[in-house]
Amino acid sequence: MSSDKFDAGKPVGGLPSPLRRKLLLGMAALPAVGLLPRGALAQALPTDAVNTTKLAVTDSTVKVGILHSTTGTMAISETGSVQAEKLAIAQINEMGGVLGRKIEVIQEDGASDWPTFAEKARKLLVEDKVAAVFGCWTSASRKAVLPVFEQYNGMLYYPTFYEGLEQSKNVIYTGQEATQQILAGLDWVTKEKGAKSFFLIGSDYIWPRTSNKIARKHIEMKGQKVVGEEYFPLGHTQFNSVINKIKLTKPDVIYASVVGGSNVAFYKQMKAAGIDLNKQVLMTISVTEDEMLGIGGENIAGAYACMKYFQSLQNPNNEKFVAAFKAMWGANSVIGDVTQAGYLGPWLWKLTVEKAKSFDIDKIAVASEGIEFSGAPEGYVRVHGNHHLWSKTRVGRARPDGQFDVVYETADLIEPNPFPKGYQ
Amino acid sequence: MTRNPQTGLLDRGLWRIDGDVVGILLLAALLVIVLPLGLDIFRLNMVGKYLTYAFVALGLVLCWGSAGILSLGQGIFFGIGGYCMAMFLKLEASSPEATKIQSTPGIPDFMDWNQLTALPWFWEPFHSLTFSIVAVVAVPALLAFIVGLAMFKRRVGGVYFAIITQAFAAILTILIVGQQGYTGGINGITDLRTLKGWDIRTDEAKLVLYFVNAALLIGCILLCLTVRRSKLGRILVALRDKEDRVRFSGYDVANFKIFVFCFAAALSAVGGAMFTLQVGFMSPSFVGIVPSIEMVIYCAVGGRLSLLGAVYGTLLVNWAKTMLSESFPELWLFAMGALFIGVVMVFPNGLAGLYQQYIAPRLRRPFVGRAKMPAAAAPIIPPHTAAD
Numbered sequence: 001m002s003s004d005k006f007d008a009g010k011p012v013g014g015l016p017s018p019l020r021r022k023l024l025l026g027m028a029a030l031p032a033v034g035l036l037p038r039g040a041l042a043q044a045l046p047t048d049a050v051n052t053t054k055l056a057v058t059d060s061t062v063k064v065g066i067l068h069s070t071t072g073t074m075a076i077s078e079t080g081s082v083q084a085e086k087l088a089i090a091q092i093n094e095m096g097g098v099l100g101r102k103i104e105v106i107q108e109d110g111a112s113d114w115p116t117f118a119e120k121a122r123k124l125l126v127e128d129k130v131a132a133v134f135g136c137w138t139s140a141s142r143k144a145v146l147p148v149f150e151q152y153n154g155m156l157y158y159p160t161f162y163e164g165l166e167q168s169k170n171v172i173y174t175g176q177e178a179t180q181q182i183l184a185g186l187d188w189v190t191k192e193k194g195a196k197s198f199f200l201i202g203s204d205y206i207w208p209r210t211s212n213k214i215a216r217k218h219i220e221m222k223g224q225k226v227v228g229e230e231y232f233p234l235g236h237t238q239f240n241s242v243i244n245k246i247k248l249t250k251p252d253v254i255y256a257s258v259v260g261g262s263n264v265a266f267y268k269q270m271k272a273a274g275i276d277l278n279k280q281v282l283m284t285i286s287v288t289e290d291e292m293l294g295i296g297g298e299n300i301a302g303a304y305a306c307m308k309y310f311q312s313l314q315n316p317n318n319e320k321f322v323a324a325f326k327a328m329w330g331a332n333s334v335i336g337d338v339t340q341a342g343y344l345g346p347w348l349w350k351l352t353v354e355k356a357k358s359f360d361i362d363k364i365a366v367a368s369e370g371i372e373f374s375g376a377p378e379g380y381v382r383v384h385g386n387h388h389l390w391s392k393t394r395v396g397r398a399r400p401d402g403q404f405d406v407v408y409e410t411a412d413l414i415e416p417n418p419f420p421k422g423y424q
Numbered sequence: 425m426t427r428n429p430q431t432g433l434l435d436r437g438l439w440r441i442d443g444d445v446v447g448i449l450l451l452a453a454l455l456v457i458v459l460p461l462g463l464d465i466f467r468l469n470m471v472g473k474y475l476t477y478a479f480v481a482l483g484l485v486l487c488w489g490s491a492g493i494l495s496l497g498q499g500i501f502f503g504i505g506g507y508c509m510a511m512f513l514k515l516e517a518s519s520p521e522a523t524k525i526q527s528t529p530g531i532p533d534f535m536d537w538n539q540l541t542a543l544p545w546f547w548e549p550f551h552s553l554t555f556s557i558v559a560v561v562a563v564p565a566l567l568a569f570i571v572g573l574a575m576f577k578r579r580v581g582g583v584y585f586a587i588i589t590q591a592f593a594a595i596l597t598i599l600i601v602g603q604q605g606y607t608g609g610i611n612g613i614t615d616l617r618t619l620k621g622w623d624i625r626t627d628e629a630k631l632v633l634y635f636v637n638a639a640l641l642i643g644c645i646l647l648c649l650t651v652r653r654s655k656l657g658r659i660l661v662a663l664r665d666k667e668d669r670v671r672f673s674g675y676d677v678a679n680f681k682i683f684v685f686c687f688a689a690a691l692s693a694v695g696g697a698m699f700t701l702q703v704g705f706m707s708p709s710f711v712g713i714v715p716s717i718e719m720v721i722y723c724a725v726g727g728r729l730s731l732l733g734a735v736y737g738t739l740l741v742n743w744a745k746t747m748l749s750e751s752f753p754e755l756w757l758f759a760m761g762a763l764f765i766g767v768v769m770v771f772p773n774g775l776a777g778l779y780q781q782y783i784a785p786r787l788r789r790p791f792v793g794r795a796k797m798p799a800a801a802a803p804i805i806p807p808h809t810a811a812d
Contacts, residue, residue: 111757113709114612114709118704119470119746139611143611143612143615144705146615147704151625204602206604210537233598
């Protein structure tokens with residue numbers, strides 16, 4: 001059964017099924033796997049040759065860092081990413097590791113606090129000399145660690161969809177930048193729903209503001225109208241005034257980028273105010289399956305979300321990914337867009353290291369361009385020279401059970417363009 | 425030389441050599457000799473970061489410990505001091521050459537993202553280092569003066585004052601987060617590089633900044649000690665213990681309170697500025713209610729009545745925070761909580777209280793005769809606090 005294999009690009013083989021079964025049994029056998037004789041690969045590529053910059057690489061192991069918030073307000077969002085990254089690493093170790101070396105994880109807690117992220121990033125790079133770090137979630141945490149990664153020449157795999165306007169040799173952005181998430185969705189809603197007027201509403205920080213800036217330009221370039229644009233502080237829970245404005249302006253589409261806990265209040269108050277999302281089109285770029293858990297499917301059913309991945313996506317890669325994720329982390333776990341992007345990080349890093357035949361950061365930064373991962377749950381991805389991923393845009397419609405029906409996906413992969421001309 | 429009327433001891437003025445001064449020398453030796461020799465630059469930089477909080481704790485010892493004014497908004501001043509420094513560094517990092525990919529080169533990157541096309545007027549003076557350094561101290565002191573004037577002249581004190589300072593911390597956070605085109609929003613001001621062309625990100629710069637920070641801290645401790653030993657310091661203690669009596673004696677209580685609040689604000693701001701220099705960014709997460717309360721905890725763990733205790737308390741809490749979170753990323757917050765509860769239940773006067781109670785008497789006995797070990801030397805612990 002060929003679809004039973006993780007086809008992870010050319011250099012790697014499939015996941016043998018007895019091993020896979022072990023994997024599905026919850027990784028109980030992991031420690032034993034570490035004792036299996038390593039392939040000839042490690043001997044063929046001596047550590048001195050693949051690691052010229054004194055990273056934590058030995059003949060049989062390589063250390064990597066996971067840096068997310070496991071405490072504080074962001075823990076609820078970042079836990080999925082941690083789980084996905086650990087799953088990917090466990091699977092890679094099952095297959096023999098990276099260049100014959102088993103991956104060892106050092107996990108640090110960013111504690112939802114940006115300076116702590118910077119401190120822990122420095123610790124991972126300076127003290128532990130990790131070969132790569134998978135981590136960060138909010139833009140603020142990424143901005144805090146970016147100078148650290150550039151100064152100590154580390155490599156960060158960043159999973160969240162974000163505002164763009166950034167590109168670094170030391171970061172691979174596995175989520176989508178703003179134009180990849182926004183433009184195709186707007187075009188779809190215009191074509192399918194005949195939308196002419198939009199009401200933009202978001203939380204007040206860089207990502208919603210930049211996203212709405214891009215959305216507004218795109219809307220106005222096509223001769224449509226933005227009838228309102230409102231921002232609320234993070235954690236805000238009183239949306240009645242804006243809901244009244246929405247009722248007054250009667251936009252064809254509500255375009256929402258409200259994040260975190262505010263979502264719960266926003267959707268419940270809309271429902272209470274009598275806005276039926278089956279009649280009023282609402283498109284969000286900030287609600288994934290994870291947020292749906294808090295909002296409650298019945299409060300948001302009918303809304304459209306614009307993402308690159310949904311748990312309900314039907315392809316062999318995703319079916320296996322979802323099964324493995326549930327086997328490792330429990331049958332009730334849900335998988336959102338960012339969780340899937342987090343899963344890509346360790347795989348892309350493995351493929352890049354094997355292409356470069358080296359753990360050196362400089363070589364990985366160069367070799368990243370053109371890396372293809374056909375085992376991605378979202379289908380197939382490729383790394384662009386600007387360190388972002390080519391990926392599709394998909395529109396999903398929220399169901400009462402907390403999942404999405406995928407109603408549209410772009411035919412081709414969309415080129416990442418973190419500095420979009422004409423949209424700034 | 426006069427005799428202290430209460431203790432009957434000789435009062436040799438502000439600069440007498442005693443346990444406090446020896447303690448400061450020991451702390452100086454620890455900071456300047458022991459730690460730099462014992463730690464690598466990464467850990468030393470972390471200690472430097474912790475020490476910037478110690479400035480806030482020092483201010484709290486005066487404001488809360490001595491004068492009895494509990495401020496739960498010291499993060500405001502720490503933050504403003506840090507932001508003043510960050511604004512200068514950000515402007516230096518945003519030269520037209522370094523920012524030529526932006527739509528408007530020469531302004532900080534976050535302004536460009538927020539569609540600003542010119543530098544706001546209040547950013548202009550921060551091109552000057554002298555102005556920035558003056559602003560680090562002056563702006564927070566001025567703000568503290570205004571808040572103090574409004575509160576203390578109306579005799580608002582105690583719990584009400586603490587709540588109002590919290591409200592100010594919340595207001596300032598919302599302002600900074602909301603006005604992100606002018607302040608960098610929730611991301612803060614990041615990616616600071618050089619100070620007058622000197623790269624602050626290198627290991628050498630970190631070492632130099634650590635020593636500057638340590639020297640400033642020792643200087644501030646001496647300044648605080650001078651204040652505490654002066655007549656002013658005694659009036660502060662008096663108004664903590666019996667405010668009405670001080671007022672009836674003809675002192676304007678409000679002025680003293682305003683002074684000590686401004687003084688604590690200025691100290692916090694120096695810490696904030698040093699924080700920005702050593703960590704390389706500033707964000708609203710240091711301004712709000714939670715960090716402000718955390719800073720009070722540092723002071724409480726160390727002992728709010730002791731200057732040195734506050735420094736050690738800050739070091740201990742932050743060190744524990746780092747170590748616990750590195751070892752138990754999932755559980756460390758519980759351990760911290762247990763530590764705080766333990767401190768408050770077991771030794772309410774903090775580390776300094778422990779020292780006074782158990783260690784100091786043993787140290788003193790060999791040197792000083794029993795008769796000379798009077799009430800004056802001991803008790804930083806005020807009678808009514810010991811009771812509650």
